[in-house]
Amino acid sequence: MSGLSTITASLLRTKPVEQLASEGEHTALRRSMGLIPLIALSVGATLGTGIFVVLGEAAPLAGPAVVVSFVVAALAALFSALSYAELASAVPVSGSAYSYTYATLGEIVAWVCGWCLLLEYGVSVAAVAVGWGAYLNEFLGSTIGWRIPDALASAPSDGGIVNLPAAVVVLIATGVLLQGVRESARVTTVTTMIKIAVLVFFVVVAVTAFDSGNLHPFAPAGISGISAAASMVFFSFIGFDAASTAGEEAKNPQRDLPRAIIISLGIVTLAYVLVALTAVGAVGVDKVSSSGASLSTVLEQVTGRGWPATILAAGAVVAIASVVLTVLYGQTRILVAMSRDGLMPKVLSNVGVKRVPTTNILIVGGAVAVLSALIPLGELVNATNIGTLVSFGLVNIGVLVLRRTKPDLPRSFRTLVPLVPVLGVVMCVWLLVHLPGVTWLAFTLWSAVGLVVYFGYGRRRSALSRAAEARAEVDS
Numbered sequence: 001m002s003g004l005s006t007i008t009a010s011l012l013r014t015k016p017v018e019q020l021a022s023e024g025e026h027t028a029l030r031r032s033m034g035l036i037p038l039i040a041l042s043v044g045a046t047l048g049t050g051i052f053v054v055l056g057e058a059a060p061l062a063g064p065a066v067v068v069s070f071v072v073a074a075l076a077a078l079f080s081a082l083s084y085a086e087l088a089s090a091v092p093v094s095g096s097a098y099s100y101t102y103a104t105l106g107e108i109v110a111w112v113c114g115w116c117l118l119l120e121y122g123v124s125v126a127a128v129a130v131g132w133g134a135y136l137n138e139f140l141g142s143t144i145g146w147r148i149p150d151a152l153a154s155a156p157s158d159g160g161i162v163n164l165p166a167a168v169v170v171l172i173a174t175g176v177l178l179q180g181v182r183e184s185a186r187v188t189t190v191t192t193m194i195k196i197a198v199l200v201f202f203v204v205v206a207v208t209a210f211d212s213g214n215l216h217p218f219a220p221a222g223i224s225g226i227s228a229a230a231s232m233v234f235f236s237f238i239g240f241d242a243a244s245t246a247g248e249e250a251k252n253p254q255r256d257l258p259r260a261i262i263i264s265l266g267i268v269t270l271a272y273v274l275v276a277l278t279a280v281g282a283v284g285v286d287k288v289s290s291s292g293a294s295l296s297t298v299l300e301q302v303t304g305r306g307w308p309a310t311i312l313a314a315g316a317v318v319a320i321a322s323v324v325l326t327v328l329y330g331q332t333r334i335l336v337a338m339s340r341d342g343l344m345p346k347v348l349s350n351v352g353v354k355r356v357p358t359t360n361i362l363i364v365g366g367a368v369a370v371l372s373a374l375i376p377l378g379e380l381v382n383a384t385n386i387g388t389l390v391s392f393g394l395v396n397i398g399v400l401v402l403r404r405t406k407p408d409l410p411r412s413f414r415t416l417v418p419l420v421p422v423l424g425v426v427m428c429v430w431l432l433v434h435l436p437g438v439t440w441l442a443f444t445l446w447s448a449v450g451l452v453v454y455f456g457y458g459r460r461r462s463a464l465s466r467a468a469e470a471r472a473e474v475d476s
Contacts, residue, residue: 012106013464015341017406020093020103023340029094029248030355032182035256038243040189042264045239045326047195051275052131052295052316054233059280059288062229065219066285067276069229070236074269076431077237079424080392081265082415083399085258088244089412090402092253095337096244096330097391097398102341104398104405111458113394114338115450119387119443121331122364124238125170125324126372130155132320133165138296139313142306155374166372173325174365177332180354181249184329191322198315199271201308202295206278209302214284224434231385231434236272238388239323240265242330258413328368332360342466343458386435386443389428396424 033041059066087100095102098117102110133153141147154160177184219226243260247253279288279298287301295316296309303309336357339349352358399421402409415421459465 010459010465010468011108013468014104014106015099015102015110015464017091017103017402017409020091020099023093023248029336029351030181031249031251033185033246033250033256034252035259037185037189038246038250038256038260039264039267040192041185041246041326041329042240042243042260043196043267044188044192044322045242045330046237046264046268047192047199047239047271047319047323051199051236051272052135052320054131054236055276055279055295056288056297058229058232059276059285061221061232062225063217063220063285064215064280065226066229066233066280067273068219069226069233070269070272070276072226072230073234073237073431074265074272076230076234076424076427077240077265077392078269079420079427080396081240081261082420083396083424084241084244085261085413086399086411086415087395087402088247088257088261089254090406090409092247092250092257093337094245094248094333096241096247096334097395098334099247099337100398100402101394104401105394107343107459107462107464108454109394111343111454112447112450113391114334114343115447115454116387116391117334118331119446120238120391121327121334122368122371123387125327125331125368126166126375128320128323128327129166129169129368129372130163130375132169132317132324133163135296135313135316135320136165139310139317142310142313157375162373164373167369169321169324170328170365170369170372173321173328174361174369176325177329177356177361177365178354178358180356181329184325188322188326191318191325194315195319195322196267196271198312198319199275201315202299202312203274203278205299205308206275206282206302209282210278211281214281227430227434231431233272234385234389234431237265237268238385239327240268241392242326245330245333248333254410254412328361328365331368332357332364335360335364340463342461342463343454386432386439387446389432389435390443393425393428396421396428 055066058069062069084097091100091103093099095114096117098110098114101113133148137147137153147153148165150159151161152164155163176187221228240261243257243264247257250256275295279295283298283301288298296313299312300306300309335344336349338344339346339360348360348363349357350359399415400418403417
């Protein structure tokens with residue numbers, strides 16, 4: 001029994017908050033990001049494929065009530081965002097939810113959370129890249145009259161050979177990340193401003209054709225349709241936690257990270273609701289195309305001309321590329337934290353001459369490029385959602401635990417406990433229930449692989465495990 005107790009204790013050991021804070025203060029990464037770049041990073045990682053592409057796939061599920069689905073998903077994201085904001089102010093390190101759960105719920109839970117984040121970030125980058133390819137083709141077709149052949153612009157299961165544009169945009173983002181965090185932040189800020197301008201342009205044009213008759217019947221599938229669409233479009237809100245992965249590269253993380261997370265979620269929610277409402281109101285649900293470039297299709301139908309759709313497609317090419325860049329950034333920083341803790345190979349946390357994790361970026365960029373070239377959008381979106389919802393739920397629980405175990409820990413932001421974290425968990429569970437069974441099956445297999453990796457590699461090489469072994473040898 002003592003042996004079982006020892007194993008259980010080792011699986012549930014937590015990483016001291018003081019140790020995490022010390023690692024953040026003495027990081028080899030460069031602290032160069034202020035509030036505006038952090039907001040741009042968060043908005044840039046969030047405002048993209050979710051509205052440019054997924055609207056067309058979610059609208060048939062909920063009807064015009066897809067607008068409500070966006071609000072429901074935003075509400076679920078808000079509770080988790082408030083929990084993220086508190087933990088980001090208390091534990092400003094690169095690992096995001098992984099580091100938060102390591103400090104509150106124990107190593108095995110942190111590993112599960114980190115493994116989910118790898119699914120969330122890596123797969124969402126691939127999904128965004130697939131959406132980018134659709135808008136690139138839309139832009140090429142409307143400007144030079146040529147489109148990338150389907151065989152080279154679609155995944156094998158969609159009748160193609162390889163999605164070459166999706167792979168290319170991931171490789172371009174990889175190249176930008178290798179130049180350094182300051183350069184990446186500048187690119188992100190500029191492209192985020194472009195995407196906001198493009199969406200404002202869409203709303204202004206679409207509202208001229210708004211017809212309230214297109215909103216009836218409002219919810220033909222009832223609550224179940226709204227819930228199913230909300231579970232799908234939740235993918236559209238996951239980027240706000242990218243700001244928390246910049247904890248070691250923010251100039252003043254305790255002050256700026258909570259602000260960036262909350263402000264960015266407000267900007268994104270407003271944009272999504274306005275775009276969804278005007279799109280459905282202008283052409284109706286049946287005409288909101290699920291072709292992969294739904295907003296361009298709406299503008300073409302509204303104006304009867306090609307140039308507005310061309311402008312939107314051009315903006316979307318830039319906008320969605322910025323999501324690839326920012327989410328890929330978040331993926332690499334989470335791996336830095338896991339590598340530093342010994343749960344992943346040390347090479348992933350090695351920092352190069354540009355003060356970025358060079359090998360990490362190259363490995364992640366190559367793997368995601370292959371994934372985006374071979375897997376279709378719909379499957380990627382659902383896989384992203386389930387990983388995100390699990391990690392968000394764990395962050396909400398982590399807030400409750402840290403308030404109890406470290407009540408006096410300095411926090412520049414405090415959410416309403418226990419109400420907000422509890423509601424965050426409830427909303428995550430509710431959305432998880434409405435994901436399709438095949439997604440749960442894929443997630444179960446992914447989790448099983450993760451546990452094999454942990455017990456076969458991470459548990460024995462864990463920095464906490466080695467420290468405990470060293471103490472045991474000294475005591476003996």
